[in-house]
Amino acid sequence: MSGVDINAIREAIAAQIAAHVPAVHCYAFDPGDSVNYPCAIVYPAGGPGGEFIGYQQTFGPRGIAGVEMAVEVRVTAPDPVVAQKAMGVLVSTGNPGSVHDALMAPDSTDGQAITLGGVVENMFVPSVSPFVVRAGAVPELVAVFRLIIKERR
Amino acid sequence: MAVYANTNMMLAVDGVLLSSEAKMVEHTATVDEIDVTTVDAAGWRKKIPGLATHSLVVDGFQDFDATTGLDPFFQATTTGQNVVTFAPINGGATIGDVAYIFAARTTKRVALKGSVGEAAGFAADWVGDGRTVRGQVIHPVAARSATGNGTATTFTAPTATQSLWAAFHVLSVTGTGTITFNVQTDDNAGMTTPTTRITSSAFAGIGGQFSSLAGALTGETHTRVTWTISGFTSVTFVVSSGTN
Numbered sequence: 001m002s003g004v005d006i007n008a009i010r011e012a013i014a015a016q017i018a019a020h021v022p023a024v025h026c027y028a029f030d031p032g033d034s035v036n037y038p039c040a041i042v043y044p045a046g047g048p049g050g051e052f053i054g055y056q057q058t059f060g061p062r063g064i065a066g067v068e069m070a071v072e073v074r075v076t077a078p079d080p081v082v083a084q085k086a087m088g089v090l091v092s093t094g095n096p097g098s099v100h101d102a103l104m105a106p107d108s109t110d111g112q113a114i115t116l117g118g119v120v121e122n123m124f125v126p127s128v129s130p131f132v133v134r135a136g137a138v139p140e141l142v143a144v145f146r147l148i149i150k151e152r153r
Numbered sequence: 154m155a156v157y158a159n160t161n162m163m164l165a166v167d168g169v170l171l172s173s174e175a176k177m178v179e180h181t182a183t184v185d186e187i188d189v190t191t192v193d194a195a196g197w198r199k200k201i202p203g204l205a206t207h208s209l210v211v212d213g214f215q216d217f218d219a220t221t222g223l224d225p226f227f228q229a230t231t232t233g234q235n236v237v238t239f240a241p242i243n244g245g246a247t248i249g250d251v252a253y254i255f256a257a258r259t260t261k262r263v264a265l266k267g268s269v270g271e272a273a274g275f276a277a278d279w280v281g282d283g284r285t286v287r288g289q290v291i292h293p294v295a296a297r298s299a300t301g302n303g304t305a306t307t308f309t310a311p312t313a314t315q316s317l318w319a320a321f322h323v324l325s326v327t328g329t330g331t332i333t334f335n336v337q338t339d340d341n342a343g344m345t346t347p348t349t350r351i352t353s354s355a356f357a358g359i360g361g362q363f364s365s366l367a368g369a370l371t372g373e374t375h376t377r378v379t380w381t382i383s384g385f386t387s388v389t390f391v392v393s394s395g396t397n
Contacts, residue, residue: 058172059175064176
């Protein structure tokens with residue numbers, strides 16, 4: 001935990017999902033069109049005020065910065081019902097395929113903070129968006145998890 | 154006139170550095186209003202100032218860690234006197250940076266605040282236990298491993314109705330031992346004939362102390378802090394002083 005390292009945070013988020021939901025192909029960075037489904041892709045995100053990194057959340061030289069990230073989950077299937085059910089599993093909780101549960105799996109000794117293996121001070125997942133159908137060469141069903149991260153500057 | 158942003162402030166309470174956890178700090182000084190209106194006041198109240206007081210309010214992110222967290226510190230210091238220093242600019246990183254120093258007592262502790270899904274917060278209020286002093290940093294937050302002398306800086310010597318004040322904060326120690334501080338003054342920048350004005354207690358661990366010496370210190374122009382380390386392999390501390 002030394003500074004806000006966005007690339008390390010993205011890689012840690014992807015690794016966290018991959019470790020708990022092996023069926024999902026995880027990408028720390030958008031690889032373009034060459035994805036395997038179902039997949040989870042980590043993006044920088046903006047909060048309600050359009051803020052990606054809030055550098056000054058506390059005063060000191062090792063003060064806390066706030067970072068908002070997004071995990072876009074994509075599924076595809078010839079049958080739209082199958083795609084919707086697959087997405088339902090990923091956004092649900094209490095099942096081995098839950099992306100939420102994967103992200104929120106405690107990894108610190110106090111059982112509270114989610115540090116992504118020591119990369120951040122804490123992370124939590126407040127919400128996921130509704131499903132959206134995205135047209136393209138491969139029609140996709142997409143949902144986006146919102147991640148709020150606290151890290152020392 | 155310059156405009157300052159609250160981007161890098163140092164806030165120490167006793168032996169705890171709060172600045173990297175605090176997200177809001179408010180230090181307020183007020184004076185009682187005493188009504189002296191007479192019947193011939195022609196429709197306007199007349200008031201004069203009475204006793205002064207000051208208070209400190211801090212909001213921040215809570216840390217429940219049993220050994221390094223803020224919550225154990227706050228729970229352990231609910232009644233006693235605390236020593237407070239805050240350096241509002243530059244993190245108090247340079248000798249001579251402005252620093253407010255005072256003793257205070259807690260009046261409110263909020264161990265946890267925030268809604269579900271938000272970062273856990275804390276809040277704490279203090280009221281002044283005596284005056285607040287606008288002084289300067291004479292040793293920034295830094296670790297020392299051996300006895301030494303700080304760099305001299307100019308200061309305003311107290312008159313006969315003023316005092317020299319000093320706030321000491323020992324923030325972390327390595328090993329076992331003690332550290333003792335002296336605040337010295339002299340009439341020249343080289344500190345060739347220093348006089349020790351304030352001596353702290355011997356700190357055997359983290360903690361704070363607020364001390365003073367009555368003026369006048371006529372002719373004195375420079376001040377510094379010296380420290381004597383015995384046993385400790387490293388000590389991180391911050392010292393500030395001022396005249397009021």
